[in-house]
Structure formats: structure tokens, C-alpha cells
Amino acid sequence: MRPLPWLYLSGDTLCAEGLPLTEIADRFGTPCYVYSAARILANVRRFREPFTGVPLKIHYAVKANPLGAILRLLVKEGLGAEVVSGGELYRALRAGFPPNEILFTGVGKTREELLRALEKGVKAIVVESLAELGLLRDIARKKGKTVPVALRINPALAPPTHPHLATGKKGSKFGFDREGVEEALVNIARDRGLRLVGLHLHLGSQINRLEPYLAAWEYLLELRREAERMGLVVKFLDLGGGFGISYEGERAFPVEELAAVIRNKMPEGTELVLEPGRALVGDAGILLTKVLYTKHVHGRAYIVVDAGMNDLLRPALYGAHHRLVPVRRRTGAPVKVDVVGPICENADVLAADRELPPLQPGDLLAILDTGAYGSSMSSQYN
Incomplete structure (x- = not known):
């Protein structure tokens, strides 16, 4: 298997798309x-195909x-x-993403980052607070521009995932609560410098259950109706990302089941936005890491590798x-x-x-399922 x-x-020898991992280690080191x-690309198809016929945009x-190579592939x-920062915006633009296909999210955008995003013409600024909305209103007036905004809602839903990864729960720093989003909608309706284009939420990360997304979808539909009663036009509904993968044999997020539900509840003339990250990469x-030493301390066995x-x-x-697999087949009792x-x-x-x-020292190990939040969370420590 x-x-x-x-x-x-x-x-x-373990190979990656036909290339022995030993050769990669020899060429690039560990x-x-x-x-x-x-x-x-297979993961992209897995998200696209179930939504055939639904106006879907994957961000x-x-x-x-x-x-960069991954970003260019997805372009x-x-x-x-x-993107959630000026740095990510720079990377996305450099890779070739059209500005009008970039969503700028994040709870702590600076004025300089917002100005840069608006100068480039991003699809929307996803606003997370009344203070940020006020800053955008000020920028719009000074620049004589109309700012496309989406509102990030905190639906107070706690999905089954690690507490650090649940961003749509009550007590999280992210998004508007119900009272806040209603005030934001009123402010947008009164201000010519702000144009509502979407409603957004993000439940968290590494979520494998369907039910939280169904509840979140109903929440978005309800807020869409409220926005349109105010005369606002919601061009897209964004369910965010967080779709889980299988690290330990558990079922990955059921994309097909989500598509089946949304297909029957998709408002006409509205785009569905999904933001998978982990689920794609x-x-x-x-x-790939190399064994440096083996040792025993107080009766416990350790394998020291060069990755940390x-x-x-x-x-x-x-x-x-994360599962670990020796790059060369090894015999002997585990x-x-x-x-x-x-x-x-x-x-x-x-x-x-x-x-x-x-x-033994010199053996190679492959640590699996590290395509997401691996290199992007690495540091210069030690």
C-alpha cells in the first residue's frame, strides 16, 4: 500500500513520481x-468536479x-x-494571480497594506471590524475611490478541531458578531465610498465534518437576505476554507456532500467562494530528513534526525x-x-x-502530509 x-x-527505495528520494537527498541535502x-492538480479537480454547474471560484x-512554484501552478x-498580509499579497501578484482574483483577508491589515491592495485592484477587502471599515471609509474619501468590501462573520460555531484552529467560535478574535455585522451593513448602505460585494466566514482549519459548514451556509444565506433588504447586492458568498485531510486514516472532508447541499440552495446570480489551502497541498x-544518531536515555529510545x-x-x-516512512525498506522487528x-x-x-x-545513522525518513503549514511555518530558530 x-x-x-x-x-x-x-x-x-521510496520514489516520488518516479524519482528516488535518495537522489533528491543527494542533490539538495536534508x-x-x-x-x-x-x-x-488532482486535489484541485477533487474540489471542482462536484460543483459542476455551480458558479464556483476557488481562492x-x-x-x-x-x-512560488506552487502559486504559479495554481495560477x-x-x-x-x-491572502492575509502585504507579504502574501506580494507573493500572489508576483506569481501571476490577477489582482481582481485576490481576496485580502486578515484581522490586522495595516493602512499601507490596504492602500497597496486597493492600488492593485483586488477583488475585495474582507473587513473584520468596524474600526477597519472606518479606515477604509477614510481612504475612500481621500482617494476618491469606491472600495469593494466583504464582511467576515464570526458565526459562533465551534467545529471539531484543535482549539487553536477554531476561528469561527465564540471568543475568537476573528470577524464580526451578529450585532457588529448588522451595524457594518447599515454603515455600508449609507456610504458611497464603500460597496458591499460579499459575505465571508471561516470556521477554522483541519475540519473533517460536514455539519458545521451546513450551519455556516445557512447563516450566510440569512445575512444575505438581510443585506438585500437594505438594498445591498451580495455578489459572492464565501464559506472560507479549513477542509480537513486524512493524517491518520480518518476520512477527509466530504466535498461531494457539501456540493450536493449547496447546489440546491445556491442563490441565483451569486458566486460561491471556497478557500482551500491544506486540502490542496x-x-x-x-x-525528507536524515537520521543523525540513535540513543537510549532512562530506558527510552530516541532517533535524532536533522529536521526539527x-x-x-x-x-x-x-x-x-504525521506518518513516518523509511526511504529504504528496512527489515527487523519494529x-x-x-x-x-x-x-x-x-x-x-x-x-x-x-x-x-x-x-541507523545516515538512513532517510519521509515525514508525510507536510505540504501545508510546514515550510510556511518554519523559522530560523537554532
């Missing part, structure tokens, strides 16, 4: 990330992996981009589980080990209590 659809054993363009969440596929990447929490933060930050990195932190554990075949 393949560890990932684009990885397979040829003889006793640790290094390896990505599959074929898998990314890739650049935060998941802002690598060629006709995707838009979702998560299982399209691995982290500075390369892959998710296990330390979220307790995330032993329970902790796979740790070289960083001067006890938290620098990439995998705890894992059963792996006996490994």
Missing part, C-alpha cells in the same frame, strides 16, 4: 521538502504554502488567491500526527521510538511512541 498516492517503492504537482489560501489552473508534500521543530512546527504546536530534532527544546519531538524498523 502506498504511503501517499504519488509515493511508491521501486525495489527497496532536511528538504518535496512536493508533487500531480497531486496538487487558494496562500498561508498554507506560499512557495495556470485558473484559481484565485486568498497538504498530502502533496513530504519532509524549526522545519516542521505542527507536532510541537498542535500535537499534530521498535518503539521517539523521533526528535536537533533543537534545544524538549518540545522538539516530531513523532512520539512510534513503531519503526531499526534505523
